[in-house]
Structure formats: structure tokens, C-alpha cells
Amino acid sequence: MSTTPAAATGGPAVRVRGATRRFAGAPALDDVTFDVAEHSVCGLLGRNGAGKTTLMSLLAGHDRPDAGTVEVLGEQPFENARAAGASLLVRDDQRYPDDFHLAHVLRVGPLFHPAWDAALAAEVVERFRIPSKPQVKKFSRGQRSALGILLGLASRAPLTILDEPVLGLDATARGHFGELLVREVSEHPRTVVLSTHLVDEVERVLDRVLVLDHGRLVLDAGVDEARDRAHVVLGPAEAVESATAGLRALSSRRVGGFLELVLEGPAAPATARAARAAGLQVRPAGLQELVAALGAGDAEPPATPRPAPVPSATPAPGAPR
Amino acid sequence: MLDDGTPLFHQIAQQVADGVVAGTFAEGAQVPSTTELAALHRINPATVGKGLALLVAEDVLHKRRGLGMFVSEGARERLVLRRRADLATTYVRPLVEEARSLGLDLDDVHHLIDQLDSEGAP
Amino acid sequence: MTTTSAPGAAPGAGRAARGPGASAVAVLRLQTTKRFETFGSPLVVLGTGLLATALVALVVWRATPAGSGTWVEVSRGLQLVLWWLVGYMGYNGVQSVATTFPLALTLGTTRAAFTAGTVAHHVLVSAHVTLVALALLGLEQLTDRWFTGVHLLDSRLLGDGDPVRLVAILFLSQLAALSLGGAFAAVWVRHGPRVTFASGVAVVLVLALVAALVVPGVADLAGAFRLWWLSVLAVAVIAVCALVQTLALRRAAVR
Numbered sequence: 001m002s003t004t005p006a007a008a009t010g011g012p013a014v015r016v017r018g019a020t021r022r023f024a025g026a027p028a029l030d031d032v033t034f035d036v037a038e039h040s041v042c043g044l045l046g047r048n049g050a051g052k053t054t055l056m057s058l059l060a061g062h063d064r065p066d067a068g069t070v071e072v073l074g075e076q077p078f079e080n081a082r083a084a085g086a087s088l089l090v091r092d093d094q095r096y097p098d099d100f101h102l103a104h105v106l107r108v109g110p111l112f113h114p115a116w117d118a119a120l121a122a123e124v125v126e127r128f129r130i131p132s133k134p135q136v137k138k139f140s141r142g143q144r145s146a147l148g149i150l151l152g153l154a155s156r157a158p159l160t161i162l163d164e165p166v167l168g169l170d171a172t173a174r175g176h177f178g179e180l181l182v183r184e185v186s187e188h189p190r191t192v193v194l195s196t197h198l199v200d201e202v203e204r205v206l207d208r209v210l211v212l213d214h215g216r217l218v219l220d221a222g223v224d225e226a227r228d229r230a231h232v233v234l235g236p237a238e239a240v241e242s243a244t245a246g247l248r249a250l251s252s253r254r255v256g257g258f259l260e261l262v263l264e265g266p267a268a269p270a271t272a273r274a275a276r277a278a279g280l281q282v283r284p285a286g287l288q289e290l291v292a293a294l295g296a297g298d299a300e301p302p303a304t305p306r307p308a309p310v311p312s313a314t315p316a317p318g319a320p321r
Numbered sequence: 322m323l324d325d326g327t328p329l330f331h332q333i334a335q336q337v338a339d340g341v342v343a344g345t346f347a348e349g350a351q352v353p354s355t356t357e358l359a360a361l362h363r364i365n366p367a368t369v370g371k372g373l374a375l376l377v378a379e380d381v382l383h384k385r386r387g388l389g390m391f392v393s394e395g396a397r398e399r400l401v402l403r404r405r406a407d408l409a410t411t412y413v414r415p416l417v418e419e420a421r422s423l424g425l426d427l428d429d430v431h432h433l434i435d436q437l438d439s440e441g442a443p
Numbered sequence: 444m445t446t447t448s449a450p451g452a453a454p455g456a457g458r459a460a461r462g463p464g465a466s467a468v469a470v471l472r473l474q475t476t477k478r479f480e481t482f483g484s485p486l487v488v489l490g491t492g493l494l495a496t497a498l499v500a501l502v503v504w505r506a507t508p509a510g511s512g513t514w515v516e517v518s519r520g521l522q523l524v525l526w527w528l529v530g531y532m533g534y535n536g537v538q539s540v541a542t543t544f545p546l547a548l549t550l551g552t553t554r555a556a557f558t559a560g561t562v563a564h565h566v567l568v569s570a571h572v573t574l575v576a577l578a579l580l581g582l583e584q585l586t587d588r589w590f591t592g593v594h595l596l597d598s599r600l601l602g603d604g605d606p607v608r609l610v611a612i613l614f615l616s617q618l619a620a621l622s623l624g625g626a627f628a629a630v631w632v633r634h635g636p637r638v639t640f641a642s643g644v645a646v647v648l649v650l651a652l653v654a655a656l657v658v659p660g661v662a663d664l665a666g667a668f669r670l671w672w673l674s675v676l677a678v679a680v681i682a683v684c685a686l687v688q689t690l691a692l693r694r695a696a697v698r
Contacts, residue, residue, distance in 0.1 A: 081553055084553050085551050087551060088550065090549060094545065095542055096546055097538065097542040108472075108473050109550070111550075112551050112552070157551070178363035180360075186360070205363060205364065206365060207367055223329075227328075
């Protein structure tokens with residue numbers, strides 16, 4: 001509560017410049033550049049196969065980019081002794097050794113993370129009802145996710161990366177996750193990067209969003225800013241088309257005689273007034289709508305260059321922000 | 322928290338201000354911490370911080386170093402006065418406009434208000 | 444060994460401190476988390492192997508009309524325990540990499556530390572079982588071959604009762620099996636099942652070729668000499684496997 005996040009050390013927790021990673025010739029990540037401010041909660045969004053998991057692997061040091069640089073907490077994370085203990089990536093398809101039970105996981109966590117909070121781990125076990133009898137191998141999808149959340153939260157890793165942490169969780173459990181996450185981040189500040197498809201639910205927990213599509217970064221914005229990035233016009237097809245002529249549509253949807261367009265940028269007041277007068281609905285696009293539109297793949301070629309990265313705080317040591 | 326179009330930090334500020342007006346948070350009393358509000362509403366603590374900072378700027382709350390956020394002297398009055406001033410734009414104008422769009426004139430609106438009064442609504 | 448940041452330390456402390464996951468000891472402790480499976484199960488395997496040896500020997504003895512001399516001979520020649528144990532260690536070796544590496548990586552470790560910790564684990568387990576077997580050998584000799592004359596540990600392949608040879612054979616063969624399992628698991632993690640199978644076949648073919656060329660020449664050499672060569676070979680295998688493991692895991696895309 002007393003220190004503002006980036007002022008503590010200056011410089012972003014994650015610094016990615018031109019990262020590219022190819023698998024079998026095809027780019028899973030293509031020239032990705034962004035920063036993640038220290039102690040922020042950053043959402044990594046996009047369709048399946050957009051490159052989110054690949055990017056998270058790079059951040060965690062599990063993998064190395066084919067081109068470009070990845071810096072985490074000031075270091076390149078791959079095969080890095082220092083970075084290894086400072087970050088943790090829980091995957092959605094995490095494998096555990098045979099015969100591993102909950103008790104083993106609880107025993108193993110503190111070996112790798114000195115700041116491990118056993119009380120928090122116990123709270124997660126209780127809230128999410130993680131069973132202690134069966135092998136982890138036999139856990140349901142939701143129980144595995146809960147276990148992943150346990151590792152992610154209790155470790156207090158300075159960079160915690162969660163790949164689809166709420167997959168398979170029921171609504172009650174998802175509520176617990178949201179509450180625990182923000183409480184943790186508030187009381188013990190750390191940088192969190194998480195990927196999810198439940199954008200609406202998770203949006204309120206985020207500071208910033210990064211959206212990937214076909215390996216490219218198509219949005220890098222604060223959560224509040226994102227509202228200004230697109231607007232929706234809905235109504236009878238012809239009226240919509242005439243009202244939005246000349247504007248760049250990110251996605252379009254036709255149902256019956258109706259047309260819904262997600263258009264780039266905020267609605268110009270004059271255009272909005274005219275559209276409403278014509279009986280059309282005009283409103284800012286919610287984050288989930290924006291993400292869906294960016295992944296729709298039927299956007300017209302960009303008239304403007306891709307979003308520029310947020311300028312990071314001056315990295316000069318000791319310099320006030 | 323509803324997605325009614327206003328930014329989330331604004332909604333948080335509104336909620337806390339509502340609490341001050343309603344007397345839930347008395348003058349001089351401490352309001353819930355950033356952590357508590359964040360956890361309660363499951364909102365990013367930075368967003369909560371922004372909302373509370375907004376209230377500090379409006380002189381509704383003040384910060385006591387190391388202790389937390391407290392309701393400032395005269396905060397309730399200030400809020401009530403401000404909301405009274407805003408009543409016209411926030412409620413009356415939309416009421417009149419909506420009535421007009423339905424073909425009712427001001428007399429009809431007065432009539433509706435009298436009806437409400439006689440029904441004993443608060 | 445490693446410096447760790449204090450819990451709840453000031454932000455930025457994570458940058459300076461050397462993560463403990465980088466330590467091989469953390470990996471070793473991860474590998475031995477399941478106490479019974481690590482230390483108990485191999486002994487169970489050893490025990491059942493010995494028991495099986497005794498039973499099979501018994502069956503054979505009962506089946507042949509000649510005197511107890513045959514039983515002794517049979518039990519001396521039975522190689523059950525060794526193959527049993529080696530096979531089990533091979534499986535363990537695979538497990539120690541295939542399912543443990545993903546978790547270690549998630550928790551935060553370097554490949555180098557993982558390989559070091561895993562090799563240490565293999566050494567520890569091999570030594571543990573070998574020592575127990577050594578103790579059992581002593582017991583076998585004390586009880587005059589389990590009061591019945593049956594040879595369980597005092598068999599030809601286990602060094603004919605010589606404790607030094609027993610230790611060398613058991614320790615190195617187990618360690619080699621673990622290392623091979625680990626190396627193949629690493630290749631599997633990196634390249635998937637097909638490449639692993641193909642490389643396995645290739646290795647077997649190469650070995651068969653080498654054996655075909657070399658064995659006739661050494662057939663007439665003394666047993667002790669052969670053991671010494673096998674020991675060197677085992678150590679070489681272990682070293683190569685550790686190398687293969689590091690290299691394969693380095694680029695492994697654990698997706």
C-alpha cells in the first residue's frame with residue numbers, strides 16, 4: 001500500500017523485444033514486443049493456438065526464442081540459475097510424477113521457493129476442496145487447476161505465470177481464485193501473467209491486457225484503455241453499413257437481417273449521434289468482445305501501424321519514476 | 322460490480338461514497354483497506370487504489386500514514402451537497418426527457434410525483 | 444550453497460537472490476519426495492526377486508530326480524534377481540525424467556541442475572539397494588545359505604559370493620539401468636516416441652555389432668578381467684547417458 005509498484009525498483013519486470021519462435025517452420029510467435037510493469041497483473045488473451053503458451057514458456061525460461069530477446073527481472077531466463085527460482089509457470093496440462101499425492105506437492109513447493117506460504121497453501125486446499133487421497137494423476141480437470149493455483153499462489157514467486165488457471169473450475173471456485181489472487185497481489189506484491197478465455201470474469205482483476213493472434217501482438221493496453229479501442233454498431237444491415245462506411249471493422253456478424261460490427265477505435269460523437277438517431281445501437285466494445293473481434297480473422301488490412309509498446313520507466317538505477 | 326459503462330475505479334469510488342452518505346462509514350472512521358476492497362469485489366488493487374485516490378482528491382477521504390484511509394471531516398455534507406447539485410442532471414433531466422419522448426408533458430410528470438407522495442413511498 | 448531471499452522481502456530482492464531451484468539438492472529432494480517408492484519399492488523388488496529365485500530353484504530341484512547338488516547348481520546359475528532389479532531400475536530411470544522433469548521445470552530449475560540432481564538420485568538409490576543386498580549376502584553366508592543351501596545372492600552373475608564383485612555388479616548395473624532409462628526418457632520428452640524407438644533400435648544394433656566383434660576375443664579371459672572391463676563400460680554408459688539427458692532436455696519443448 002505504501003510503495004507504488006514500479007517505483008520500487010524502476011524498470012519493467014518483463015521486457016520482450018522482437019521475440020520470435022518457430023516450430024516446424026511455422027511461427028508460433030512473430031516479432032513480439034512488450035513490457036510488463038513490475039507488480040502488475042497482466043492478462044494474456046487470444047484464441048487457442050495464438051501463441052500464448054509459447055510466450056509463457058519463453059517468460060518462464062522453459063524455452064528460448066529463435067530471434068529477439070526476453071528479459072525477466074533483468075535477466076534472460078533460459079537456463080538461468082537466478083531466474084529459475086524467481087518465476088513459476090503452471091501449465092494447463094501439467095504433468096506430475098506417478099504416485100504423487102497432494103501431500104507430495106505440498107512438500108515439494110518449498111524446496112524451490114523459499115517464500116512458500118504453507119498457510120496460504122492450506123487455505124487453497126480447503127477452499128478448492130483439493131483431495132488428499134487420490135493420486136494427482138487421477139484428479140479431475142478442476143482439481144488439477146486448483147492444484148496449479150495452489151502452486152502459483154503459495155509459491156510467492158516474484159513472477160508468477162498461470163496458463164489457463166480456471167479451466168474446469170466451478171463458479172464458486174472461480175470466485176475464490178479471483179479473491180485470493182487480488183488479496184495476494186495486494187498484500188505481497190508480485191508480477192502475475194495469466195492467460196484465460198473467461199475474459200469477462202477475469203477482466204476486473206487485470207491491470208493490463210496483451211492479445212495475441214497468429215503469433216503476433218495485436219493489442220497491448222491497460223484494461224481501462226481497452227474500452228476505447230473498439231466500439232460496436234448493431235442494427236439492420238443496410239443502416240449499419242451506411243452509418244459505418246469508411247470505418248475499419250475488426251469483425252462482423254450477420255444474423256437474419258441484422259448486422260453487428262466491431263469497429264476500431266472509439267465511436268466519433270457525431271457518427272454515434274447520427275447512428276442512434278437512425279435507430280442503431282452504438283456502444284463501446286467490452287474487453288471480451290474486443291478480444292473476440294481481434295481473433296475473428298476477418299479484419300480488414302490495418303490502415304494504421306500495429307500498436308506501439310508502452311514506453312517503460314527510465315531504467316536508470318535509483319532514478320525516481 | 323455491473324458493467325454500466327463507467328470505469329471500474331469510478332464504481333468503487335461511488336460505492337465507498339455511498340457508504341459515507343448512508344452513514345455506514347462515519348466521519349473519522351476508517352474505510353476498508355485496499356486489500357479488503359479488492360478481495361471483496363475481486364478487483365485489481367491498483368483499480369481500488371485509483372478509486373480511493375479519487376475520493377481523496379474530492380476531500381471525502383484522507384490518508385493517515387501507516388494506518389489507512391479515513392473519512393474526512395464534513396465529507397458527508399460535501400457529498401450530499403454535490404449530489405443534490407447533480408440531482409438535476411443525473412435524474413431530473415433524464416426523467417423529463419423520457420417523459421417527453423413518451424408524449425407526457427411537465428404537468429403529467431408533476432402528477433406522477435404527487436401520486437408517489439400519496440402512496441407513501443419514501 | 445545457495446542464498447535465498449527472505450520471505451516477504453522488499454520487491455526486487457527476487458532479482459538478486461540465486462533461486463534455490465538452481466540447486467541440484469532441490470532436484471534430488473524432489474526426486475526422493477515419495478519416500479516409500481524411492482527407498483522401499485526397490486527393496487521389495489529385490490526381495491521378490493530373491494524369493495522367486497528360491498521358488499524357481501525349488502521347482503527345478505523337485506522336477507529333477509538327482510540330488511540336492513542340482514538345486515544348488517541351479518540356484519547359483521539363476522540370474523533372476525539381477526534382471527528383475529535392472530528392469531525395475533530402467534523403469535525408475537524413465538520415471539525420474541519423463542514425469543519429474545516437467546514438474547521440476549514448472550517449479551523452476553535449470554537443465555544442468557536437474558541432470559545433476561537426477562544423477563545424484565540414481566547414485567543414491569543404487570547405493571541403497573546395493574548396501575542392502577550386501578547385508579543380505581552377509582546374512583546368507585552367516586546362515587549357511589539360508590539353512591537350506593540355496594544360493595540367492597551367491598550366484599555366478601552376482602560375483603560368486605565375493606562382496607566386492609557383488610557391490611560392483613549391482614551398483615553399476617543399477618546405475619546404468621537408471622541412466623539409460625533417464626536418457627531415453629529425455630530423448631522421448633524432446634523428440635517424442637518415434638525418434639526414441641528408432642534410436643533405441645539403433646543403439647541395440649550397434650551394441651550387437653560391437654559385441655559380435657569383441658566377445659569372441661575376450662571369451663577366454665579370466666572372469667575378473669571381464670568384470671573390470673564391464674565396470675569401465677558401465678561408467679562410460681552412465682556418463683554418456685548423463686550427457687544425452689542434458690542435451691536432449693535443453694531444447695525440450697515441454698508444451
